[in-house]
Amino acid sequence: MASQTIESHREGAEIVKGDASCKKKAAEVLGELGLPNGLFPLDDIQEFGYNRAGGFIWLVQKKKKEHTFKKIKQVVSYATEVTAFVEKGKMMKISGVKTRELLLWLSVVEMYIEDPSSGKITFKTGTGLSDSFPVSAFELE
Numbered sequence: 001m002a003s004q005t006i007e008s009h010r011e012g013a014e015i016v017k018g019d020a021s022c023k024k025k026a027a028e029v030l031g032e033l034g035l036p037n038g039l040f041p042l043d044d045i046q047e048f049g050y051n052r053a054g055g056f057i058w059l060v061q062k063k064k065k066e067h068t069f070k071k072i073k074q075v076v077s078y079a080t081e082v083t084a085f086v087e088k089g090k091m092m093k094i095s096g097v098k099t100r101e102l103l104l105w106l107s108v109v110e111m112y113i114e115d116p117s118s119g120k121i122t123f124k125t126g127t128g129l130s131d132s133f134p135v136s137a138f139e140l141e
Contacts, residue, residue, distance in 0.1 A: 005083055005095075006049065006058045013051035022048035022059065027140065029057060034089045034113060036121065036138035041067045042078055057091075058083045071137035075100040076108075089113045099123065 016025040022045035027037040029050050044062040051057075059082045066077045079096035086092075090112040097108040106125040113121050113135065121138065124130040 003081060003083075006060075006081070009051040009054050009056040009058070010049065011051075012053055013049045013056075015047060015049045017047050019043070019045050022046070025050070026059065029086075033086055033091075034116065035091070035111075036135050038138045038140040039111075040078070040082065041065075041069075042082075055085050055087055056083070057086055069133075069137050072133050074133070074137075077105060089116070099125070101125075101129070 014025070016022050023042075025048050026040050026045070029048075030037045030039055040059060042059060042061050042065055045059055046062060047058070047060040049056075049058045059078075061078070061080055061082075064077065064079055066075060068075050077098045077100070082094070082096035084091040084094040090110070092110050094109050094111070095107075098105045099108055100106075106127060106129065108123050109126050110124040111121060119135050120132040121135050122130055122132040
């Protein structure tokens with residue numbers, strides 16, 4: 001069941017259903033935004049939506065997933081519903097994504113590429129902590 005936030009952005013959105021179609025569309029949209037195409041390494045995606053006018057994206061998957069980005073040894077948890085407001089090189093007000101720092105799970109609320117030539121992407125948590133990693137760590141193999 002999609003949340004109220006998603007429902008309010010459905011009108012005029014491009015909506016794709018089915019795992020293969022959703023993965024393809026998500027990678028395309030991330031590419032358009034200048035973000036790495038492997039930011040959402042999810043399985044069993046049921047729906048992907050992109051409301052260009054509102055700059056809002058969402059993914060709905062069958063069950064929560066943890067993924068380790070091997071190149072940076074970072075564990076990330078994705079809820080069944082992931083949402084964000086997007087613009088070129090940036091995702092803000094992200095919900096449904098957490099990263100593990102030591103023994104704590106911290107919500108990732110923003111990610112951005114300030115200078116594409118740097119090859120770095122920065123992630124901010126709800127606590128104000130931020131960390132930068134190579135963009136290449138988030139590219140699909």
